[in-house]
Structures are given as C-alpha cells and as structure tokens.
Amino acid sequence: MKMKNLLDEKTLKELGYMDDSKPYKLIKDLVKDEEIESIFKVTSKKLQEAKDGIKFLLLTFKDKTGILRAIDWHNAELNDGRISLGDVVKVRGKVVYFENRLQLNLSKNPSDVVVLKEGEYDPNRFVETTKRSIKEMYEKLVNHIKSVKSDKLRRLLEQIFIEDRGFLRKFLDAPAGLSVHHAYRGGLLEHTLDVVELAEHVVEKYGDILNRDLLIAGAMLHDIGKAYEYEITPSGLEMTDSGELLGHIVIGVKMVERVAKRIANFPKNLLMEIEHMIISHHGEFEWGSPTLPKTPEALVLHMIDNLDAKLSQFLKLQEKTAEGNNWSEYDRKLGRRVMIRRDSR
Template sequence: MKLENLLPKDVVEKLKERTKSTGPYIQELSDKMKETVELVGRIYSKKLQESKDGKKFLLMTLMDRTGSIRAVDWYNAEENDAKLAEGDVVLARGRVVFFEGHLQLNVDREKDALVLLTEEQYDYERFVEVTKRGIDTLYEKLVRFISEIQDREIRALLEALFVEDREFVSCFVQAPAGVSVHHAYVGGLLEHTVDVATMCKRMSNVYDFLDKDVLVAGAMLHDIGKVREYRITKKGLEVTTEGELKGHIALGLEILHQVASKVNIAKTKLLQLEHIVLSHHGEYEFGSPVLPKTAEAYVVHALENMDSKLSRFRSINEKQKNGGKIWSEFDKHLGRRIWLGRWKDED
C-alpha cells in the first residue's frame, strides 16, 4: 500500500517537498558577518532585566528549526517587553557578536528593529524540520513490515490502524516524535517507529525465544499516542491540551483500545501489546505506569530509548559541528557533552 493511495494528492506532494531556505537561519549566523542581519525567529523565552548601571534591557532566546540564539535589546526594552510574548514570531534586525562563549544578536536601536510578524508574514516551515528520509518511503517500509506479520489477528489490528484508518495515517505520517528532545520534525514519529521496528525484527533473529510478531507490532504501536499529544502550528511544534493532561502513553492505550474493538483479537495478544505501550519508558521515574515485565516489552523499551538517544546525538552533531569545536555544549537530555571532532592518529 502506497501513501498516495490513502491520502489526497496535494497532501502527498506537500509531504514529499523538502523545506526550502528563504533567508538566514540561526545555524548559518556567524560573528564574522559584517553586515546587519535580519532574522526571523520565534521567541522561546524573554525577560526584562537591569544592568549594573540601572539600564533596562530585554534578554531573549530566539529559535528556528536549526537552533537558538540569545538576542538583546538595549534600546527599546520596556516597550518591546510589553508588546511581545513568548511564542511570538518576530523579525529582529541587528549585529551578531560573540559574547561569553556564545553567539548573540544585538538588536539595533531603531524602533522597527524588532517587529512582531503575523502568520501571513512568515513560512511555518522555518520552524518545522521535515524528515530527510522521505515520508512515502518510510510509510511503504512500515506497511511491508505489517505484511510480514504471521499472526492474522495482530496483522489485522495493524492494518486496521496503519492502512485502513486514513485519518490516523494522515496524522501519523506527519507527526513529530517530540517537540525538542528527539525526532522533533515532520515525519519524526514515522521515522522513529520504522527504525525501532527494524531493530526489533533483527533482535528477534538473534534471540529466537522472542515472539517476533508481538515484538514488531509493539514497536509499531508504542508511540501511537503522539499523534494526539503533539500538533504542528504556524509557530512550530506544540503539545496539545490532551497531550499535557494525559500524555502519549494514556492516549496510545486509548487508540489501541479503539482499534482493537474493530477487529477480532485474543485478549492475551492484546494484553501483551497493551503492556508494551504502557511500559515502553522503562522506569517509573521516566513516566511508565508499569515496568517492562515481558521480554518483548523490555526489548521495545531498550531499542526505542537507544533510538531516541542516537537521534539526539545526530541532532547535536548537525547543529554544532560547524562551529569548529570538538566538544558540544552540555546537553541536559543526554546528561553530558558529546564529541564533535574527528579522530586522527597522534604523531
């Protein structure tokens, strides 16, 4: 089953398009730029502060899909603090400098150097990255995995959700797997799901006591609640209200129960899949209501955790390696700095 057989042509074509650059992105900024820079960015945080000599200044963090930069307004701080809010998209004009080990945008003194933009004045794709691996290609791989499931009841459940439910498919193939930590881009959930399922399939060939069908199906289902936990808006990726109140584990269990009610599946098989969804975070302190208590649940937890961590490694490498540093900034999600340099033999 191909994606174009399920979704409208214009939707499929949009998903195939790569985001085009329409101006300087944060990752492209450098303190060696001599000209004034105009940057479109979303205000991640802002705070009105006061210098030692009593001068008010507005300290902001601006973001786009490539990274973040500190921005400082020394000239119209109180006025801009009053009219701007976190989450707003602005056009900031100023000069890029290197200060306290980081790039910083010093906003110009003119009142129009920091302008609030309406949704019609910027492209949301500036704030939302798209998977580089092709959504249609990834979806075809997912469907192929489903066709290889030997258990008819489990295969029927997966087909009912990932093939026959067009509304779900449309949401699933576009959804991110997170808003900041890992796979935080359009198609990120699909990419994460396919990779975890791929690794689970291979793991079942190493440990032959594992139930391959339950394992691979669990890999496909473990994060389905994220289609309702996150949404894509003009300002980027956001957590939905029900995502905040329930979380993707509870939402995933709801979706699983809904699709299970439409097919004939044994209670014991459904129970195993429910357990994988409920336990895939691995530990109570990481949000799992139960610990993984079957081998298949433990494997899904271990591999999905590894995939999310490696996605973080890759993202940091892509965003920080061009600065000439051999070590990244400290990453709170990984709890460490990571190596960015290239290994070479010492003389």
C-alpha cells in the same frame, strides 16, 4: 491498495513536506552580500551603545534551520520598543560576514521591520523537520506491516497506519518528543521506523525466544499516542490537553482497544500482550511506566526504544558542537558530556 496512493503528493504538500514555493529564505540558505526579505522569530534582543555614543539593537533570529545574529544601526530605539522576545518579524537587510559568521544588517527604512500577527506566517518555519524522506520512511513502515504473518495483528496495523487517514496525517507530522529526542516534525515516524528495524535485527539473533510478529507490532504501536499528545502551534511544539491529562501511553492503549474491537474474534490474550508492551515500554516506574516489562517482547521493546532515543540525543549533541571541539557541552537530560567523533570509523 497501490503504494503511491498511501502517501500521495497532495498529502505531502498539505503537510508542508513538498512546498518549495515559499518566497522567504531560511537561515541555512543565506549567503554573504545578498539583500533579503525574510521571516524570523526573535529569541533575544539588547539595546547597546557604541563607543561613539550611537545606539544599536543587537538581535538573535531563528527559524527551523538555525540561528542568525542581526544588528539595527538605524532604528534601534524604535524597534527595541516595538519588538518583544518571541515575536515573529518580517525584515529586510543585507547579509554580511562578521566575526566568522553570517550576520544580517537591517535596512534604514523603519517600514522594513514588521511584527507579524498569528495567521500572517507559517508556524512550520520555526519547527525543525526530519532530514529523511517522509515518503520513503512511510513506505518502509508499510512493507513491515505487510510482512506480519498474523492476520489479526496485520489487520490491526493496517487499520491504524493505512486506513485511518486522520491518524496518519497526525502521525506523519508529529514529533516523538518536545525536547529529549526526535523533537521535530516527522520525528515520530522516524523513531517508530528505527525501533521496528532494530526489532528485526534482534529477532534475527533471539528468534527462538521472541514472537516476531508481536515484537514488530509492539514496536510500531508503542508511541502512537504521541500523534495526539503533541501539536504544532505558532509558538512551536506544544503539549495538547489530552497529552497533559492522559499522556501517550493511555492514549495509545485506548486507540488499540478501539481498533481491536472492530476486528472479528481478535484474541483477548494477544490484545493484552500488545497493551502490556505499550504500557511498559518506558521500562521503569520512575520513567513513567505503570508496570515493568514482563514478556521477552516487552523487554526488547523497552531496550531498543531507549537505545534509539539515547543515540538520537548523542547525534543531536554532535550536530550542535562546533568543529574542533572533542567534547559536547554538559547535557542535563543525559547527565553527562559526550565525546565527539566526526569520523565514526
């Protein structure tokens, strides 16, 4: 199978990763003094009164690239009554620079503010997407699959990550979480590849105690259930029914068992070790694993999975912390503030 057929342009476009034709600008692309028509989600609104008694509506818009302050000086009360928090709106206005940031001043025409219904906009506008190339990451993952020497493990990985096109579409699109780490489209692929590459580095150092093929396979498979645990909806990233009722660990184990049954004479002990890695990769009972890591490969998988997740959280804090600040805000999930260094050298 040729690499270009594994993830062709048609598939990428259908997933929304190559669509450059959308007419509405994203927040990151706005520039001062331009007149725009675009689509945003409303995250806050407040009807206020200026010193001269004129009422104005102060709004906060967002899309997957950022947030934008907006002001309506002309139809404040009208739009306050018809816009609710969480609404998706199509608006016209002029981008200005005010108080060291861009701001959108809404136009005078009341018809230039339209509350859109579900189906009238692409929900992917409001879901952050990985900054890395989906195609390049997937090709790297496939190369790791090809490098697995065990015929049984390689066939298991090929059937899941290459031949199961339905799973592949979900896997490429899925986040690795709702809020903690890699919580964006393509985040599951990004996290999986990073864990696989970390596994390769650990094998170089501890190859005398580790089964390389087993560790690589476990690294690829540990979060596959997340492809069915989360979904992208008009409201953003959400948990599916199977995610709520089963969780990605159970879903992943069931997937591996189902595929392994289709492979002739798949060793029961090998399947059990793979399942153990999936089941124990959270590392602790209180973190959601029904058992602790009890093989060298399972222990390494837990450690590098946690490492990649934590560093992703640190990176996210660095990106959202304003220039000039040496410390992030307190992060509840990490339980700390973190030092911000723009230059990591």
